[in-house]
Amino acid sequence: MTGTTDAAPAPEPAVAPPAPGTAIRSAEVLVHSPGRNFVTLRLTTEDGVVGLGDATLNGRELAVASYLADHVVPLLVGRDAHRIEDTWQFLYRSAYWRRGPVTMAAIAAVDVALWDIKARLAGMPLYQLLGGASRTGLMAYGHASGRDLPELFDSIRQHLDEGFRSIRVQTSVPGIDAVYGVAAQPSTSGRYDYEPAQRAPLPAEEDWDTRAYLRHLPGVFEAVRNEFGPELPLLHDGHHRMTPIQAARLGKDLEPYDLFWLEDCTPAENQDALRLVRQHTVTPLAIGEVFNTVWDYQTLIREQLIDYVRSAVTHTGGITALRRILDHAAQHQIKSGIHGPTDISPVGMAAALHLDLAIHNFGIQEYMPHSAATLEVFRTSFTFADGYLHPGEQPGLGVEYDDDVAAHFPYQAAYLPFNRLKDGTVHDW
Numbered sequence: 001m002t003g004t005t006d007a008a009p010a011p012e013p014a015v016a017p018p019a020p021g022t023a024i025r026s027a028e029v030l031v032h033s034p035g036r037n038f039v040t041l042r043l044t045t046e047d048g049v050v051g052l053g054d055a056t057l058n059g060r061e062l063a064v065a066s067y068l069a070d071h072v073v074p075l076l077v078g079r080d081a082h083r084i085e086d087t088w089q090f091l092y093r094s095a096y097w098r099r100g101p102v103t104m105a106a107i108a109a110v111d112v113a114l115w116d117i118k119a120r121l122a123g124m125p126l127y128q129l130l131g132g133a134s135r136t137g138l139m140a141y142g143h144a145s146g147r148d149l150p151e152l153f154d155s156i157r158q159h160l161d162e163g164f165r166s167i168r169v170q171t172s173v174p175g176i177d178a179v180y181g182v183a184a185q186p187s188t189s190g191r192y193d194y195e196p197a198q199r200a201p202l203p204a205e206e207d208w209d210t211r212a213y214l215r216h217l218p219g220v221f222e223a224v225r226n227e228f229g230p231e232l233p234l235l236h237d238g239h240h241r242m243t244p245i246q247a248a249r250l251g252k253d254l255e256p257y258d259l260f261w262l263e264d265c266t267p268a269e270n271q272d273a274l275r276l277v278r279q280h281t282v283t284p285l286a287i288g289e290v291f292n293t294v295w296d297y298q299t300l301i302r303e304q305l306i307d308y309v310r311s312a313v314t315h316t317g318g319i320t321a322l323r324r325i326l327d328h329a330a331q332h333q334i335k336s337g338i339h340g341p342t343d344i345s346p347v348g349m350a351a352a353l354h355l356d357l358a359i360h361n362f363g364i365q366e367y368m369p370h371s372a373a374t375l376e377v378f379r380t381s382f383t384f385a386d387g388y389l390h391p392g393e394q395p396g397l398g399v400e401y402d403d404d405v406a407a408h409f410p411y412q413a414a415y416l417p418f419n420r421l422k423d424g425t426v427h428d429w
């Protein structure tokens, strides 16, 4: 037994305190609507270094804003901005209630803002901290759509003129009034461009008929291939509407047209369902924009049931977590296809581009240019030329937030639509 002594040395602190100036001084949740709603987290260190993170969850923005403002911001002030991994684990595990889009979007915003700060402090574009560039540019696909073939062909030509070299093809279906992804179709409350979320107090109701869609789509792809030739990479988004056997049939029917991918062919909560699709078709499959952790991909990656991971940095816990998912996917020859519609803010898009440039298993990047109003609030430095995106060479993410401009765009309630079948049954949208 050892005796006690009054002169015992003070214990070493378990964790070193932040280096001078690098503690988080403030954390602000910014909710504005320049063209559409965005939720942005801004962290500032004691030395005044700023980091931005995207927390936008389309149609449920205020839930994430509250999660951040009420439950996360109070935990951040005083923390060491350098400790990204520790902060990620702390926010994930200390919440007790794991996973889910609201939690993971909030964690993503903190994670990306901390990576932004670290890279700004290092004086480097973020991709350099992630291992440096693995390629010179990022092949990006744009969204062509039309109500009929002439309109679709015009839209494809317009995208080619804008520099796109890979094209997603979405089309109206005879007998269905409003179909996901078709920009020019009628709308009750002012659809602008492709944007599916509508500013209205209630979600818009759309209609759906899977059999009509399955009959119509292969002919559209045949016409597009005949018009634009065999080389142009073509993609299509099924947007979660098919059963596994319907998806298997569509994949088979589209095989002659050599798709780059068929996206979200089933609602993939049931990962086992993809086995059936995979047994029947060699059309490459992309899934995951509504997933939020690696667990959503466990069977899909381990059994190589998909070819592309569709998660956004914004909805999957940030760069720290999506990097791990993509490294795991790489072991199974699965590539990235990071989600990039306009509801991913320019901050979320910049984060995706830095990650894309650094990883080995990059596949393709979705790219829908943001509206002029959005780009006045978020000043970006990424570039798009001749089919390729690049995150740019500014230190950090390369995005600045203009508060004065943002003040002109207050939040407006907006909802994604939902679907009903002909007999009135609610269907997946």
Ligand code: KDG
Pocket: 058, 196, 237, 239, 289, 339, 340, 341, 343, 366, 416
């Ligand atoms: O908010 C929903 C949109 O992000 C989604 O509908 C877009 O499916 C989409 C895509 O592939 O971009």
Ligand code: MG
Pocket: 237, 239, 263, 264, 289
């Ligand atoms: Mg999609």
